[in-house]
Amino acid sequence: MWGLGVLKGFGITIKNMFRPVITVQYPEQRLPIPERARWAVHAVFNEDGTPKCTACLICVKECPDHVLRVESSTRPEGGKHIDTYVYELGACMMCGLCVTACPYDAIEMSHEYELATRDHSDLTRMLLFDVDAASPRRTPREDAAPAPTGTEAADA
Amino acid sequence: MNIAIEILVRFLAMVALLLVNGVVLIYMLRKVLGHLHLRIGPNRVGPFGLLQTTNDVIKLLTKEDLRPAAADAWLFNIAPFLVFVPSFMAYIPLVFGPELAVTRLDTGILVIFAVLSLVPIGIMMAGWASNSKWSLIGGMRAAGQQIAYEIPLLLSVLGPVMMAGSMDPSAIVAAQSGTWFGFIPRWFVLPQIIGFVVYAISAQAETQQTPFDMSEAESELITGFANEYGGMRFGFLYLAEFSNMFIVAAVGTMLFFGGWQLPWIETPGWAAPFVFILKTYIGIFTMMWARGSLPRFRVDQMLAFCWKRLIPISLTWVVVWACIQRLAFEAAIR
Numbered sequence: 001m002w003g004l005g006v007l008k009g010f011g012i013t014i015k016n017m018f019r020p021v022i023t024v025q026y027p028e029q030r031l032p033i034p035e036r037a038r039w040a041v042h043a044v045f046n047e048d049g050t051p052k053c054t055a056c057l058i059c060v061k062e063c064p065d066h067v068l069r070v071e072s073s074t075r076p077e078g079g080k081h082i083d084t085y086v087y088e089l090g091a092c093m094m095c096g097l098c099v100t101a102c103p104y105d106a107i108e109m110s111h112e113y114e115l116a117t118r119d120h121s122d123l124t125r126m127l128l129f130d131v132d133a134a135s136p137r138r139t140p141r142e143d144a145a146p147a148p149t150g151t152e153a154a155d156a
Numbered sequence: 157m158n159i160a161i162e163i164l165v166r167f168l169a170m171v172a173l174l175l176v177n178g179v180v181l182i183y184m185l186r187k188v189l190g191h192l193h194l195r196i197g198p199n200r201v202g203p204f205g206l207l208q209t210t211n212d213v214i215k216l217l218t219k220e221d222l223r224p225a226a227a228d229a230w231l232f233n234i235a236p237f238l239v240f241v242p243s244f245m246a247y248i249p250l251v252f253g254p255e256l257a258v259t260r261l262d263t264g265i266l267v268i269f270a271v272l273s274l275v276p277i278g279i280m281m282a283g284w285a286s287n288s289k290w291s292l293i294g295g296m297r298a299a300g301q302q303i304a305y306e307i308p309l310l311l312s313v314l315g316p317v318m319m320a321g322s323m324d325p326s327a328i329v330a331a332q333s334g335t336w337f338g339f340i341p342r343w344f345v346l347p348q349i350i351g352f353v354v355y356a357i358s359a360q361a362e363t364q365q366t367p368f369d370m371s372e373a374e375s376e377l378i379t380g381f382a383n384e385y386g387g388m389r390f391g392f393l394y395l396a397e398f399s400n401m402f403i404v405a406a407v408g409t410m411l412f413f414g415g416w417q418l419p420w421i422e423t424p425g426w427a428a429p430f431v432f433i434l435k436t437y438i439g440i441f442t443m444m445w446a447r448g449s450l451p452r453f454r455v456d457q458m459l460a461f462c463w464k465r466l467i468p469i470s471l472t473w474v475v476v477w478a479c480i481q482r483l484a485f486e487a488a489i490r
Contacts, residue, residue: 006449009449013192014192021190
């Protein structure tokens with residue numbers, strides 16, 4: 001019948017009056033964010049506090065926005081030393097390619113999403129500063145699995 | 157009592173009613189629309205956000221009074237008052253109780269609609285004087301819409317006027333006392349249901365509320381004729397809108413729902429204004445409900461709906477009702 005849809009719409013809105021609101025009042029109430037949400041990049045550390053980063057620079061090469069910068073030097077006794085690992089948060093688009101590319105899981109996409117700052121300089125972050133880089137030989141890749149068997153390869 | 161003091165008191169009561177209504181209705185609109193859409197509405201300023209409109213008024217009062225350089229200064233300055241004064245004048249004939257009205261007018265209903273028909277002039281003036289194409293389109297749309305919808309509005313009012321045999325609001329309200337067959341309240345909405353539907357739709361259009369708010373269609377015209385206004389000039393335009401809303405709801409209450417009278421029982425004198433205000437606010441809630449439920453028409457659909465549907469329906473109804481009443485009258489005197 002002509003006009004029935006209008007009445008149906010009125011019914012829906014008056015029902016809404018008695019339903020609980022869906023508004024989340026953000027600073028006081030927060031929804032849990034999804035597990036795989038991608039926000040600011042953080043460095044990952046071992047349990048003893050040393051960084052997992054080996055200064056291999058794969059993340060730096062991979063980054064489409066050039067927001068990562070690693071300055072490293074060689075130690076006299078061998079191995080690398082990270083002078084600075086700089087992250088330009090303001091230019092990052094949270095694509096997660098650096099994390100995907102990292103062979104040692106030394107960086108991660110964190111759940112830190114309240115990224116507004118009062119000062120422009122706070123957008124440049126020092127992820128690592130003046131620490132010895134991990135040696136790939138000492139800390140092998142954690143998920144380095146044995147060579148795939150025939151069935152696994154078929155699954156893939 | 158000194159006549160001057162009495163006039164002053166009546167005038168101030170009218171102003172107070174208008175301003176309080178404006179503040180309450182703006183808060184109510186935002187809360188009702190919020191909950192219709194599963195939102196909360198204002199809730200930060202004061203308990204339940206009650207002080208939000210007060211803050212808005214203070215903001216509007218203290219804002220800089222800007223005028224576009226290319227605007228027509230004289231028209232631009234006077235237009236908000238031309239919109240505001242008619243809606244202010246329309247409070248005069250409203251009857252809030254057996255003895256409670258600013259003044260008793262024998263042609264009260266006619267006066268209300270006569271002064272409200274001046275509103276489009278002010279709106280067009282505002283749109284033209286702003287010297288902005290969006291304002292001009294908004295003002296033209298508003299004028300076209302209001303002039304078109306005034307016709308079914310007035311025709312739908314004729315039914316209750318014929319039934320009461322008077323244009324005096326207090327006589328119309330008095331004619332609705334008592335019951336039909338002992339249990340149906342003698343409200344004119346029952347025999348005049350077609351007239352009431354036409355009245356409700358035209359009132360919604362006349363106050364420029366959403367399904368019919370093309371004149372301020374914010375997605376295409378920003379805010380239409382009010383576009384270049386700021387500060388208290390905008391405040392007056394906004395206040396007039398809410399005051400018109402109260403007036404059409406109050407007139408609807410008087411014409412179709414028995415005014416200040418409770419159904420079935422005798423209304424005590426002190427309760428009359430509260431009953432009247434309560435009925436009016438139920439009417440306003442219904443208008444807000446429509447506002448929160450329906451999407452906006454296109455401007456040509458809106459005008460076609462008025463000229464091709466509402467006006468023929470209301471004209472036919474006026475003729476049909478006149479015949480019914482005449483025949484019933486002749487049957488009664490025989």
